[in-house]
Amino acid sequence: xxxxxxxxxxxxxxxxxxxxxAALLILSVVFGAVMASDQNMDMYKTIIAFTTLLLVLVFTIxxxxxxxxxxxxxxxxxxxxxxxxxxxxxxxIATHIWNKTISALIWFxxxxxxxxxxxxxxxxxxxxxxxVGTAFEMIRKVKVxxxxxxxxxIIIMAVVITGSLALRIYASxxxxxxxxxAQNVCGIAVFIGFTIVEAVILNIFGLDSFTNVTMSIxxxxxxxxxHVLTPQLLGPCFxxxxxxxxxxxxTWGIMKYRLNLQ
Numbered sequence: 001x002x003x004x005x006x007x008x009x010x011x012x013x014x015x016x017x018x019x020x021x022a023a024l025l026i027l028s029v030v031f032g033a034v035m036a037s038d039q040n041m042d043m044y045k046t047i048i049a050f051t052t053l054l055l056v057l058v059f060t061i062x063x064x065x066x067x068x069x070x071x072x073x074x075x076x077x078x079x080x081x082x083x084x085x086x087x088x089x090x091x092x093i094a095t096h097i098w099n100k101t102i103s104a105l106i107w108f109x110x111x112x113x114x115x116x117x118x119x120x121x122x123x124x125x126x127x128x129x130x131x132v133g134t135a136f137e138m139i140r141k142v143k144v145x146x147x148x149x150x151x152x153x154i155i156i157m158a159v160v161i162t163g164s165l166a167l168r169i170y171a172s173x174x175x176x177x178x179x180x181x182a183q184n185v186c187g188i189a190v191f192i193g194f195t196i197v198e199a200v201i202l203n204i205f206g207l208d209s210f211t212n213v214t215m216s217i218x219x220x221x222x223x224x225x226x227h228v229l230t231p232q233l234l235g236p237c238f239x240x241x242x243x244x245x246x247x248x249x250x251t252w253g254i255m256k257y258r259l260n261l262q
Contacts, residue, residue, distance in 0.1 A: 032125035104166035164244035
């Protein structure tokens with residue numbers, strides 16, 4: 001059932017996000033082409049300014065809509081007009097929560113990928129296709145002191161922290177629906193409160209710094225020594241898991257015992 005719910009959820013969100021990704025990538029290509037064009041052409045500066053404004057606007061819209069869509073889908077599907085229909089599906093409350101959390105992870109990831117491709121589409125025309133191979137060769141020669149364990153740790157940390165963020169959003173929405181009025185305002189206030197509590201606790205334990213990056217220059221090739229301290233990553237991961245578990249229990253408990261569909 002989780003697979004079916006997730007498939008439906010991804011399709012529903014995709015109808016909103018995929019056109020935004022397409023607009024972002026198209027504008028990135030246009031921006032790159034304009035940047036690579038003759039700077040002496042008429043209206044060059046005007047076109048650059050206008051394209052840059054549009055690109056920044058679309059970047060911002062994609063970031064905001066990713067978050068807004070995640071909030072809306074949970075709020076509407078569980079506590080809104082679709083709540084009755086959603087909860088008649090033969091699936092447990094835990095399944096519904098996991099469905100929303102996994103979907104949020106997927107769309108956060110897709111938004112990041114879209115951003116990376118947009119940057120590539122902007123820079124390649126400026127660099128010139130013939131120089132792309134040279135750029136990759138220079139990157140390959142850069143010495144990076146990072147182990148496979150570090151890479152795995154970073155990926156796990158990203159998944160855990162992003163999942164914890166999604167669960168924090170869902171818990172805030174759920175708590176907001178415990179009041180009869182100003183539920184959205186209450187949810188936002190609760191989210192801010194949760195965020196402050198997390199920041200204070202992490203600061204108390206000195207977990208505000210995740211990486212130790214050292215830079216040095218040797219001969220004609222930059223040598224970058226980047227060592228990701230795995231113990232420093234495990235600390236935030238542990239707390240993110242703990243916070244995520246708390247948010248999960250809060251969301252599950254409210255959906256199980258205090259759900260009040262209007």
